[in-house]
Amino acid sequence: MNGKKILFVSSELVPYLPENEVSLMSYETPRMVNSNGGQIRIFMPKFGNINERRHQLHEVIRLSGMNLVINDMDMPLIIKVASIPRERIQVYFIDNDEYFKRKATFTDEEGKSFPDNDERAIFFAKGVVETVKKLNWSPDIIHVHGWMASLLPLYLKKFYADEPLFGESKIVMSVYGEGFEGALDANLVDKIAFDGIDKESLNGLKNPTYNNLLKVAVDNSDAIILAADDLPKELEDHISNLEKPVLPYVALHEFEEAYMNFYNTEVLK
Secondary structure (H helix, E strand, O other), X not given: OXXXXXXXXXXXXXXXXXXXHHHHHHHHHHHHHHHOOOEEEEEEEOOXXXXXXXXXXXXXXXXXXXXXXXXXXXXXXXXXXXXXXXXXXXXXXXXXXXXXXXXXXXXXXXXXXXOOHHHHHHHHHHHHHHHHHXXXXXXXXXXXXXXXXXXXXXHHHOOOOOOHHHXXXXXXXXXOOOOOOOEOOOOHHHHHHXXXXXXXXXXXXXXXXXXXXXXXXXXXXXXXXXOOOOOOHHHHHHHHOOOOOEEOOOOHHXXXXXXXXXXXXXXXX
16 A cells, blocks of 8 residues: 555544444554555544543644535534544544534434434535645545445535546445434435535435435445445345445454455555
């Protein structure tokens, strides 16, 4: 991976959020690339339950300050950064008071999904791309983890299709078994269409369930990693019908060689 640039975009990441299959692989994969000579950038949402003092987050003024338009509303974008000390890995956090100040990730105290999770996902996807553009950093691979990051492939392929910075970038989507109950806001299609993305590309999101969100994500990706051994059959069947490179599930203790080979022989070929 010497010199290869890989952008990791994730809903969750240890040590900033509790350990689960998404947050752990979102940490282990960039750690592996970093230790094998690759250049990495990591992005995640700055959820309100991330302790800024303990993890020494600070705002990057030169990257903050722009507004993102979400469903005809101007939403300020704040960029914060921190380092994972033992790995010397830097993490960029996408922040906005309206979407991410609350002291929780995806659900309220009663376990109900936040009604604006759809807009939070749109804001996160656009915020990542706009920040990478400011960094003027052109990734060879964009590796996406977690459902709140899953609109990124769609936005890169449609909304940012003419952005030269990502002209050669390959998108890898890791698909996990953990999602969310029910569906996101029923108006998600209209909110994405507001950005000029044709509704034909959004047919799969008319009922924005976890499975449908991930189907659209893999449809707009260049390669797919099955990151859990208990995926919904509906998702497995959809992926099996795609003519794209797919890496079957590999357990954590033996993933490094498999992921490196997949990057080098299937994604970067």
